[in-house]
Amino acid sequence: MFWKAVVLMGFIFPFLWMISTSLQTFEETMTFPPTWVPSSPQWSNFVEAMSSGPFLTYFKNSVIVTTSIIVLQLAVMIPAAYAFAQYRFFGNKILFGMVLLAFMIPGQVTFIPVYLMLADAGMIKSLWPQILPFMSNAFGIFLLRQYFMQIPQEIIESARLDNASEFKIIWKIMIPMSMPAISTVALFSFVSHWNDYFWPLVMTDSEAVRPLTMGIAMLRETEGISNWHIIMAGNVVLVVPILIVYLFASRQIVKAFVYSGIK
Amino acid sequence: MNKKLSAIVLAATTVVSGVLAGCSGSDPQASSPAPSNQPPAASSPAGKTTVQFWHSLGGKNGEYISAMIKRFNDAHENIEVVGTFQGSYDETVTKLQQSIAAKTAPDITMLERAYVQMFAEAEVLEDLTPFMAKSNTSKDDFPEGLMGHSVFHDKLVSLPLNRSTPIMHINKTMLDEKGLAIPTTWDELKKVSEALVVKENGEVKRYGLSMPYDTWYPIAMISQAGGKFFNDEGTSIGFDKGEGVKAFQYLKDLQSTGALYYPPAQDSGNIVNQMFTSEKIGIMFQSTGVMGTVKSNAKFDYVTAFLPKDAAFATPTGGANIAMLTDSSKKDAAWEFINWVNTDPKGGQQFILDSGYLPFTKKMVESEPIKELWAKDPNRKVAYDQLQYAVDTNKDVAWPQIMQEFFKAIQAIMYDNQKIEPTLDTFKKEADRLLSE
Numbered sequence: 108m109f110w111k112a113v114v115l116m117g118f119i120f121p122f123l124w125m126i127s128t129s130l131q132t133f134e135e136t137m138t139f140p141p142t143w144v145p146s147s148p149q150w151s152n153f154v155e156a157m158s159s160g161p162f163l164t165y166f167k168n169s170v171i172v173t174t175s176i177i178v179l180q181l182a183v184m185i186p187a188a189y190a191f192a193q194y195r196f197f198g199n200k201i202l203f204g205m206v207l208l209a210f211m212i213p214g215q216v217t218f219i220p221v222y223l224m225l226a227d228a229g230m231i232k233s234l235w236p237q238i239l240p241f242m243s244n245a246f247g248i249f250l251l252r253q254y255f256m257q258i259p260q261e262i263i264e265s266a267r268l269d270n271a272s273e274f275k276i277i278w279k280i281m282i283p284m285s286m287p288a289i290s291t292v293a294l295f296s297f298v299s300h301w302n303d304y305f306w307p308l309v310m311t312d313s314e315a316v317r318p319l320t321m322g323i324a325m326l327r328e329t330e331g332i333s334n335w336h337i338i339m340a341g342n343v344v345l346v347v348p349i350l351i352v353y354l355f356a357s358r359q360i361v362k363a364f365v366y367s368g369i370k
Numbered sequence: 371m372n373k374k375l376s377a378i379v380l381a382a383t384t385v386v387s388g389v390l391a392g393c394s395g396s397d398p399q400a401s402s403p404a405p406s407n408q409p410p411a412a413s414s415p416a417g418k419t420t421v422q423f424w425h426s427l428g429g430k431n432g433e434y435i436s437a438m439i440k441r442f443n444d445a446h447e448n449i450e451v452v453g454t455f456q457g458s459y460d461e462t463v464t465k466l467q468q469s470i471a472a473k474t475a476p477d478i479t480m481l482e483r484a485y486v487q488m489f490a491e492a493e494v495l496e497d498l499t500p501f502m503a504k505s506n507t508s509k510d511d512f513p514e515g516l517m518g519h520s521v522f523h524d525k526l527v528s529l530p531l532n533r534s535t536p537i538m539h540i541n542k543t544m545l546d547e548k549g550l551a552i553p554t555t556w557d558e559l560k561k562v563s564e565a566l567v568v569k570e571n572g573e574v575k576r577y578g579l580s581m582p583y584d585t586w587y588p589i590a591m592i593s594q595a596g597g598k599f600f601n602d603e604g605t606s607i608g609f610d611k612g613e614g615v616k617a618f619q620y621l622k623d624l625q626s627t628g629a630l631y632y633p634p635a636q637d638s639g640n641i642v643n644q645m646f647t648s649e650k651i652g653i654m655f656q657s658t659g660v661m662g663t664v665k666s667n668a669k670f671d672y673v674t675a676f677l678p679k680d681a682a683f684a685t686p687t688g689g690a691n692i693a694m695l696t697d698s699s700k701k702d703a704a705w706e707f708i709n710w711v712n713t714d715p716k717g718g719q720q721f722i723l724d725s726g727y728l729p730f731t732k733k734m735v736e737s738e739p740i741k742e743l744w745a746k747d748p749n750r751k752v753a754y755d756q757l758q759y760a761v762d763t764n765k766d767v768a769w770p771q772i773m774q775e776f777f778k779a780i781q782a783i784m785y786d787n788q789k790i791e792p793t794l795d796t797f798k799k800e801a802d803r804l805l806s807e
Contacts, residue, residue: 226472328429330659
């Protein structure tokens, strides 16, 4: 029990430190040894962080980009994974190999050609460059395919005997039964795109289309001493939506386990 | 059969969707989830010329530069300058490279001084000489110490903007307690640093000297020892007469007695600042950029001084310049802004007063507000005065790669206790190879 608590603290500690710092005064962030409990919580840090740029726009952009990505990914991944799991067709192995290959190429390799392509298409001033390259998710296709393959063939066969269309099978059987896997992929995707700094930095030139991560990066001093209390206030704002989504999604995962026909 | 076909289509669509998406060429606005209310910054009202200006200043300095841009826009009816933060100096360089290739580059940009040459060699920076002539200004209006990264192949491709130098920050109270004078030479610095060390049970509780993990300080010391980082021809490393060995040996000697605290690489600047303000360190080499914050946090008599000399006084400079891109279609408006920054009291001069960077024109230096500031805070004047010893030794197209190699050498010597001479030999070989490419 003791060791469990120690390990747990190890994970929670940086998080608590972030919250503590976000409520300190600048002088408190500068003391050594560090202050743990702020003498009087400085809620104004949040106001200062949020008023340093168009944070409402940043926030809206982050929400639009991540939700669009998740919706597009699910629309592409689920039918693709179903096809790979259920059918044997000409070239299926090669195509699946290509999916795995896409999974292994990091974004840093492709960002220049993608940028040039999107600049050519005149999309640089919009949110598209942050969404389109991620409309499919190779890892998700791979994971969902494995999951779909575990679903008993009998259930699908009997649905076909009842004249269910392929679409209906996906919608009524595959999706509800794979909720744990689908929520997991969606959650991963949400966290990674919500937190992404590199891609938006490369793909955007103007404040109007930038997400929250870029706004928070701007709180840091280029030279000189960083205002950690303000930066951490910004980071708390960045993390809160992830926590909310996680709480919601984890409940979904448990529910999906309870209702699925797998156990 | 039908089922098979739909399966192929499904799978194939997925695989190529990424590619198709890129070249579909569909109108992004038609079904765009992009916000419909683009702020006025992105559009250009009728009759107004919009000038894009990329910069790398975040935090307070970011606010100061935004305020400067706003002052310009308020005073100019026909020009709208849009300032956009593009990440750190390095990230801005990456963004510039890709945007120049994609023809989406801004009209003017902030460029960390060591990167100017790279863009100058690529011939993407506009020669500012004719613009200056038209405005009756010239490069003689700028302090010479800041112009080391401005002229390439007889073209004036950048002008100083937010510039800094490393300087010695001193806890004078600590020195006074021990009856020590402010060191001006390496030997004096060594004595003072060693005298400031406080040990309890063999553990160092207070260090004499510290500096961030950066190439800036070793370069300064090599120059002070009489060496040059690159030789004058830019064909090789310029410090093979033992100056490098001397500088690093000096640091290692101090490190071994606890007189020097060499911080971990990650976030070293903030660590050093924090230790200095909480009086764990007596003296630090650090940028001029931290003066304001240190002053408001130090509960002791805080002064600054020139970096100490060995064979000579010498200091590199840092910070960034401003440059215009040749691809810009709004050069006159862009120049209007640059010229305003250089000459208007509400331009760069106010920005310097706000931010604490070095005044970058001779007129600014002679202006009343700067004189008043210096009278009130002599530490700031010290930084400017040190510019007479400014050297710009680390300029070359290959600098970014050579910098990485130099960092490796610093790590090997300062962290891993590798022998200095062979480590510097290896560095020199690698640097020579990069220089000859």
